[in-house]
Amino acid sequence: MFRFGKPCKRGHQQDPLIVVIDERGRVSSERLGEPGIRFLDDEPSSAVSTSNKAKTTEPPNAETRGDAKAKAAGGWPVTTLVFLGVVVGGVALNEVGLLDLERSRVESPVVKEFELTTGASLRVESFNGPIQVRRGASDMVRCEVVRIGEAPTQQAARAIAEGIVVETQREEAEGVERLTLKVSAPDVQPGFSALAEVRVEAPADMAIDLKAQNGSVDVRDWNGQVAVHTNNGSINIRGGRGQYLLASRNGSVMVEARDAVVQASTDNGRIEFRGDFAPGESKLENRNGSIKVKLSPNQSIELDASTINGSIKTDLVPKRPHRGPGRDPDHDRDRPKHVTSLIKTLGEHPQASLVMRTINGSIEVGMERRD
Numbered sequence: 001m002f003r004f005g006k007p008c009k010r011g012h013q014q015d016p017l018i019v020v021i022d023e024r025g026r027v028s029s030e031r032l033g034e035p036g037i038r039f040l041d042d043e044p045s046s047a048v049s050t051s052n053k054a055k056t057t058e059p060p061n062a063e064t065r066g067d068a069k070a071k072a073a074g075g076w077p078v079t080t081l082v083f084l085g086v087v088v089g090g091v092a093l094n095e096v097g098l099l100d101l102e103r104s105r106v107e108s109p110v111v112k113e114f115e116l117t118t119g120a121s122l123r124v125e126s127f128n129g130p131i132q133v134r135r136g137a138s139d140m141v142r143c144e145v146v147r148i149g150e151a152p153t154q155q156a157a158r159a160i161a162e163g164i165v166v167e168t169q170r171e172e173a174e175g176v177e178r179l180t181l182k183v184s185a186p187d188v189q190p191g192f193s194a195l196a197e198v199r200v201e202a203p204a205d206m207a208i209d210l211k212a213q214n215g216s217v218d219v220r221d222w223n224g225q226v227a228v229h230t231n232n233g234s235i236n237i238r239g240g241r242g243q244y245l246l247a248s249r250n251g252s253v254m255v256e257a258r259d260a261v262v263q264a265s266t267d268n269g270r271i272e273f274r275g276d277f278a279p280g281e282s283k284l285e286n287r288n289g290s291i292k293v294k295l296s297p298n299q300s301i302e303l304d305a306s307t308i309n310g311s312i313k314t315d316l317v318p319k320r321p322h323r324g325p326g327r328d329p330d331h332d333r334d335r336p337k338h339v340t341s342l343i344k345t346l347g348e349h350p351q352a353s354l355v356m357r358t359i360n361g362s363i364e365v366g367m368e369r370r371d
Contacts (some may be wrong), residue, residue, distance in 0.1 A: 106157040108147040110166045112181065115140055120177040121207040122200070127185040129195035130233070131212050133219045136201030143168075143181050146197040160186060160194045204240065216251070234269065241278070252289070258296075270361075274368065277301055279351035286358040293356070293365045300347025305356040305363050312339045314365045316346060 122141060124131055129148070136142055149160025163186030170179055183196045195215075202208070207225040210217050214232045221239035226246075228235050234251040237244060241259040252269035255262055259278040264271055265285040273284065276296035284291050290310070295301065305312055342365070356363050 104151055104154045104157040106149045106154065106161045108149075108158070108161040108164075110145045110147060112143045112145075112166070112168055113140060114143075114168070114170070114179055116179065116203075116206075117177050120179060121209070122202055123178060123180045123209040123211075124198060124200060125181070125211045126183040126196055126198050126215060127213045129183075129197050129212075129215045131198045131200070131210050131215060131217045133200045133202065133208060133210070133217075133222065135204040135221045138203050141179060141200065141202040141206075144199045145181075145183055146199075148195045148197065150193045152191075156192065160188060160192060163187075164194055164196055166196075235264075277352040277354055281353050281355070283355045284357070286361055288360045289358065290361040291356050291358050291363045293354070294368050295346075295366070297367055298347075299367075300350040300352065301345075302350050302353040303342060303344045303346070303356075303365065304354070305343075305365065306341040307358045307361065307363050308340075309360045310340070310358060310362040312342045312363045312365070314342060314344070316344055316365060316367065 116139060145166050147161045147164040149157040151157040151160055165184040167182045170177065183198060185194050188194050204222055205224045209227045212230045212233050216233040217228045217230055218236045219226055223240045223242050225243045226237065228246045230248045230251055232250045235246050235248055235253045237255045237257060241257055244255060244260060244262045246253050246264040248266045248269060250268045251266060253264045253266050253271045255264065256274045258275050260275060261278050261280040262273060262282045266289060267287045268289060270289045271284050271286050272292045274294040276299045
């Protein structure tokens with residue numbers, strides 16, 4: 001026979017409970033000072049006071065049972081442990097910058113100004129952030145680079161911003177001057193970020209070459225040659241005229257220009273053009289996305305369009321003379337056509353041509369509405 005029990009705490013008025021297991025495996029209990037032995041599967045003895053019988057307790061809910069089990073096992077309540085885990089985890093993520101709690105941002109601008117000779121060109125390279133180009137003075141280039149650092153603390157954000165390097169280089173080749181502006185990123189630990197906003201003002205007839213690793217490029221009212229390359233970001237050309245060489249891996253290409261020769265491509269995004277094309281060959285290529293073209297009403301051009309997984313929609317009508325009174329045999333020519341390839345000539349003896357190719361996407365070609 002085994003006898004074991006738990007001694008009562010100091011100041012406890014109730015006698016300690018003794019649990020007894022006999023050689024047959026029966027379990028019984030008794031209290032010191034209480035006569036007799038009661039088996040646990042027996043009815044309570046008459047020695048138990050009536051007042052104790054009358055006491056009732058409410059059934060514990062799930063949370064109470066969970067806390068009681070945790071306390072019985074010698075641990076903390078489950079709800080307390082969960083709360084502490086959330087707090088400690090949030091603080092840890094905030095310290096390494098993975099959780100934006102009270103994230104600091106510091107801007108540190110740098111301005112560069114240069115006088116250029118006639119026929120000079122400009123090259124801009126940036127790692128992360130947008131590039132904007134606007135029409136400026138006829139003989140000067142002004143570059144403003146807003147260096148930006150983001151980190152959990154003001155001091156760390158300032159160190160990141162001031163660590164962004166802005167370099168300039170002037171070189172001359174075959175009597176042509178070229179200015180290069182390069183913006184390089186500092187070493188940044190995970191959870192911190194660095195970017196730069198580049199704003200350029202230069203002569204509108206200047207040739208420009210813009211490269212952005214992660215950021216959009218926006219050019220307005222430009223008449224010189226424009227070359228743009230982005231890895232992740234859109235390209236937006238609005239106003240002006242000239243030659244455009246535009247390429248994006250992940251981003252849309254939008255062009256609004258007059259007398260333009262355009263070579264534009266993207267792997268993921270849409271391509272849109274509005275305006276008219278100058279003499280020469282223009283080409284729009286897209287792997288995963290649509291192509292949309294709106295031509296000027298007086299545009300004369302040769303069109304060659306095709307898609308593999310998509311359709312072609314056009315409202316363009318070849319100019320044909322009316323064949324006398326009565327029903328026009330080409331009465332249905334104004335209806336939109338849905339095809340996968342299109343070859344069409346607009347105007348007489350066009351000197352401009354446009355090739356459109358897409359793999360996964362639709363092509364839409366139409367005329368701008370006359371005012």
